[in-house]
Amino acid sequence: MTAAVTPVEPPAEVAFDPARPWRRARSVALRPEPFGALVYHFGNRKLSFLKSKTLVAVVEALADHSSANATLAACGVTEAQHPAYVKALADLARSQMIEPNPEGTP
Amino acid sequence: MTAVLPSRTARPDRPVGGRLIDQFEYGLDAPICLTWELTYACNLACAHCLSSSGRRDPNELSTAEAEAVIDELQRMQVFYVNVGGGEPTVRPDFWHLLDYAIGHDVGVKFSTNGIKLDKTRAAQLARTDYVDVQISLDGATAEVNDRVRGAGSYATAIRALENLAEAGMKDFKVSVVVTRENAGQLDAFKELTDSFGAQLRITRLRPSGRGADVWDQLHPTQAQQRELYNWLLANGVGVLTGDSFFHLSAFGEALPGLNLCGAGRVVCLIDPVGDVYACPFAIHENFLAGNVRDEGGFQRVWQQSELFADLRNPQTGGACTKCAHFDACRGGCMAAKFFTGLPLDGPDPECVQGYGESALAARDLELVTPRSHIDHSHSGPVRGQPTLLGIPSIPSKICDESPLAGLDLR
Numbered sequence: 001m002t003a004a005v006t007p008v009e010p011p012a013e014v015a016f017d018p019a020r021p022w023r024r025a026r027s028v029a030l031r032p033e034p035f036g037a038l039v040y041h042f043g044n045r046k047l048s049f050l051k052s053k054t055l056v057a058v059v060e061a062l063a064d065h066s067s068a069n070a071t072l073a074a075c076g077v078t079e080a081q082h083p084a085y086v087k088a089l090a091d092l093a094r095s096q097m098i099e100p101n102p103e104g105t106p
Numbered sequence: 107m108t109a110v111l112p113s114r115t116a117r118p119d120r121p122v123g124g125r126l127i128d129q130f131e132y133g134l135d136a137p138i139c140l141t142w143e144l145t146y147a148c149n150l151a152c153a154h155c156l157s158s159s160g161r162r163d164p165n166e167l168s169t170a171e172a173e174a175v176i177d178e179l180q181r182m183q184v185f186y187v188n189v190g191g192g193e194p195t196v197r198p199d200f201w202h203l204l205d206y207a208i209g210h211d212v213g214v215k216f217s218t219n220g221i222k223l224d225k226t227r228a229a230q231l232a233r234t235d236y237v238d239v240q241i242s243l244d245g246a247t248a249e250v251n252d253r254v255r256g257a258g259s260y261a262t263a264i265r266a267l268e269n270l271a272e273a274g275m276k277d278f279k280v281s282v283v284v285t286r287e288n289a290g291q292l293d294a295f296k297e298l299t300d301s302f303g304a305q306l307r308i309t310r311l312r313p314s315g316r317g318a319d320v321w322d323q324l325h326p327t328q329a330q331q332r333e334l335y336n337w338l339l340a341n342g343v344g345v346l347t348g349d350s351f352f353h354l355s356a357f358g359e360a361l362p363g364l365n366l367c368g369a370g371r372v373v374c375l376i377d378p379v380g381d382v383y384a385c386p387f388a389i390h391e392n393f394l395a396g397n398v399r400d401e402g403g404f405q406r407v408w409q410q411s412e413l414f415a416d417l418r419n420p421q422t423g424g425a426c427t428k429c430a431h432f433d434a435c436r437g438g439c440m441a442a443k444f445f446t447g448l449p450l451d452g453p454d455p456e457c458v459q460g461y462g463e464s465a466l467a468a469r470d471l472e473l474v475t476p477r478s479h480i481d482h483s484h485s486g487p488v489r490g491q492p493t494l495l496g497i498p499s500i501p502s503k504i505c506d507e508s509p510l511a512g513l514d515l516r
Contacts, residue, residue, distance in 0.1 A: 035122075038134070042211070045186070
């Protein structure tokens with residue numbers, strides 16, 4: 001809230017490309033819940049929910065893989081489920097819960 | 107204690123997948139949104155105070171105990187708390203606890219009447235990340251506001267808003283309880299809020315605390331509820347509601363937010379003495395789940411209390427489950443039903459389909475509505491006290507009132 005100085009522009013929206021490396025945003029915490037997890041962004045104070053334990057595993061594992069697609073495969077997401085998970089990750093990217101991983105190599 | 111709750115099937119298993127709202131009915135490992143009232147002390151004596159605040163309770167949590175609660179919330183990953191009271195800022199350690207919470211990843215959103223928000227405090231808040239301020243205001247004009255909150259309270263709130271705006275504070279809120287007297291001022295509230303660069307938050311009046319004494323007189327009429335619903339649909343996500351108007355969803359279109367009673371499932375209240383209630387509007391022994399001072403602390407109360415376990419089931423019986431609108435309003439507000447003496451598995455007293463009015467009319471004439479045994483109301487007159495109940499305010503100086511007042515000089 002240092003906005004008394006200069007208002008900080010929100011980061012430009014990043015299109016979600018599942019072939020690129022991603023990670024859980026650094027200012028985001030996951031709280032395990034019986035159905036999945038609660039996601040909280042300390043920066044913009046947005047609250048979101050991951051509605052399956054597999055999705056929780058995917059988000060946590062993003063940083064360990066060279067791309068979101070590789071993460072989904074490693075977490076056992078089937079071909080049939082793939083589009084739904086890509087959509088869920090795209091939503092999380094839009095709300096800044098996950099971010100591009102500059103340390104990852106596609 | 108369980109006898110008062112609506113009929114539910116015996117602890118059914120949580121479904122896998124499905125809608126979030128269905129998951130929430132089974133509760134969470136920690137609250138999403140926790141209200142923590144730091145003190146029962148308050149400089150005001152609002153006619154509708156939900157916690158019957160006024161005087162400090164000698165048994166209130168010490169600074170060290172409050173810090174221990176914050177440590178626990180951090181461990182449980184409760185990412186923010188709604189702090190209120192009483193007037194939280196009159197606690198001498200308020201600013202310390204604010205910093206302590208923020209330093210432990212527990213963000214704070216606090217409600218205040220503005221009494222302590224001078225220019226220095228406003229500047230301090232503007233410099234602090236992760237804090238949200240809500241200034242309470244229950245009238246867009248001094249006349250309407252001061253009748254329920256007390257003479258001078260409008261001026262205090264406006265001064266606080268000016269100080270916050272001047273300090274460059276962002277995203278502070280003006281928090282309004284919608285009543286019969288201010289329901290026509292929604293546009294005026296929006297204008298006033300916009301003029302400070304603030305955000306409007308409106309919530310529902312509950313018959314809780316001293317609110318029970320004025321609820322008949324102050325709760326919005328059916329026509330006002332309809333106008334409020336239309337206004338909320340038109341103003342959409344720009345206005346915050348704390349998801350408190352979900353009973354209005356039975357008018358047709360669901361309002362944004364959680365359309366569900368979250369009591370003991372996703373919300374709860376920690377009161378100034380550490381008692382944990384199912385929700386901020388349910389300070390009554392029937393909804394008391396435990397105390398943070400008990401062995402196992404808050405976590406044990408949240409995760410293991412019998413009461414909360416009972417609340418974490420979908421309602422399966424009662425008149426409302428047969429209503430076509432049940433999925434929209436889920437029977438409304440538990441506290442509103444309880445304190446108006448209605449059965450918890452029946453309609454909300456403000457049910458927009460009109461079932462509440464019939465239920466209120468059908469109450470036994472002998473019925474004594476439940477009252478909380480917790481009352482910290484000021485015992486004597488308070489400077490500038492609300493005139494809503496027809497109680498004269500005491501003059502702040504003897505000369506403020508004509509010495510001839512009340513004398514019949516004919």
